Amino acid sequence: MSRIHPITGEHREPFILAEGVNKHFGKAHVLRDVTTRFYAGEVAVIVGASGSGKSTFLRTLNRLEKHDSGRIVVDGIELNDDVKRLDAIRREVGMVFQQFNLFPHLTALDNVSLAPRKVRGAPAAQARQAALELLERVGLQEHAHKHPHQLSGGQQQRVAIARSLAMQPKMMLFDEPTSALDPEMIKEVLDVMKDLAASGMTMVIVTHEMSFAREVGDRILFFDEGRLEQEATPEAFFDAQQNNRIRAFLGHIAH
C-alpha cells in the first residue's frame, strides 16, 4: 500500500512518508491525521487558506515543529528526539523561509559557504568556489560580497535558495517563499525555483501562487482546517475541481 503512488499508481519507495500526523498548538488542533508521501524527483505543491496548517505541516517534515502523534519517515529515518539523526536529516533536506532568514552579519558569499565549511568540513577555498558558482546559478555573482541589507527582497530569497543548495540536499522545502516579496520580485524567485524543478530537484512548496503551482507542480495538496483535504494532479485540481469548498477557494485566489 505504502509503495503505491497516490496519483500515478507507481510502485516506489517514498522519500518522505507521513502517517496519521497530528499537531496541537495549545487547544488548537492544527494538523489532523495527515497522511501522504513525497517521492524523489517530484514537485509537490501545498495550497490552502491561511491557518489551514500547510506551513505547520511543512515544518514538521524537518522537525522545526514536533508532531504530537503519527509517524514521519524521511529517507528511511523516523523523526524523533534523536538529535544526531535529526542533524543527518537536516543536512539532506534544505529549507527556504518566507522571511528569508539570511544571516545579516555575513556577506551573501559567507551565508552560502558557512554550512558547507562548518557541517561538511569543506576547505575554505573550495567552499568559496562552490558558493560563487551557486550565486551565479541564481544570477547574483556580482553581489557575492554584499550583506543582506544591501540586497532587495528577491535577491535575498535567491541567496537563501543558494545557501540551501550549498548543502547539496536531496530535497528542498519552500515555506511561502514569495509571500514577503513585492510583486515585481516574485517572478525572479519563481524563475529560480522553476529551473530547480527542471533540474530534477525533489521539492515540497507551500505557496499562494496558483499559476506557478499549476505550471511546476506534479501534484497539488489542498489543506483545510488541519486536514489534507485533497491530493490531485494540477489538471484535475484546477480544471476539473468537484469539491465546492476548493472551487470557492480557487475563485477567491484567482480573481
Added chain:
Amino acid sequence: MTSGLLLLWPSGWSRERKSSATMAAAGVALVLFLWGLGRLLIGAPEPIGPVAQQFAQGTRVTVELTVVSGLLGVAIGVLTAVARMSRFPPLRWVASLYVWVFRGTPLLVQILFVYFALPGAISLSDFSSAAVALALNVGAYNAEAIRAGIQAIPKGQTEAARSLGLRPAQTFIHVIFPQGIKIALPPLVNNIVALLKDSSLAYSIGVVELANIGNRVNAATFQPIPVFLTTASIYLVLTTVMTQISGAIEHRLDIEGRI
C-alpha cells in the same frame, strides 16, 4: 553617532579600516598617556609636581585593574549568559544565584569579603582580591546585557541555521552570538566604564591605585582642590579613551550602517 576619532579618517576609508585606525590611535594615546603622565605632571605646581610619579604609578595600577577585571568580567558574562539559557536546569539555577547575589550586594562589601573573608588557603594579594571582586561584579551585569542581546535575535535565525544542519553549538557560535554581542555592546561598554570608576573602591583594601594616591596626597598636603581635580581629570581621560575604543568596535560591527 559616529564621533570622536572616527571622524579623523578620510571618508573613503572602509569601515574596518577606520575602526582599526581608531583602535590603534586610542591604544597609542593610552600608552603615551601612561608613559608620559609622570613627565607631564612633574612640571605642575605644588602640590602635584613633587608627587607626579605617584600619580603616574597609581594610574597604571587603575588601568591594570580595569583591564584584568574587565577581560575576566566579559568572559564570566558570556559563560553566565550561556548558562542562564541552558537546557540543563541546575546550570540555570547556579547562574541565576550568582547574578542575584552579585547585583544585589554592594561592590565594596564584595571587595572586603574577597580580601578578608576567604579562607587562608586561597588568600589573595590586595590587587588580586580587588581584581577578582571587580570581575565577579561586572560579570554579573555583563551576563544580563549579553543575555538580552542574544534573546533579541529572531527565532528564524536559529531555524535557518539548524535546517542547514548546523549543530546547536555551531548555531550559537557562528550565527547567534555574533549578532547578539553587537546588540549587547553599548550596555557592555557602560559596564566597563563603570568598572574603571568602581576600581577606585580597591583603595579600601589598600591597593595603591589612583584614588588612593589622591587620598594620600590630600592627607599630606591638605590641598583637596588641585589634588582631586587632578585625580578626576585622569579618570576622565581614561574613560574618554575607552569610549573611543568602544565606538570603534561598534562602528566595525555595524555592518548595516545605522550609526
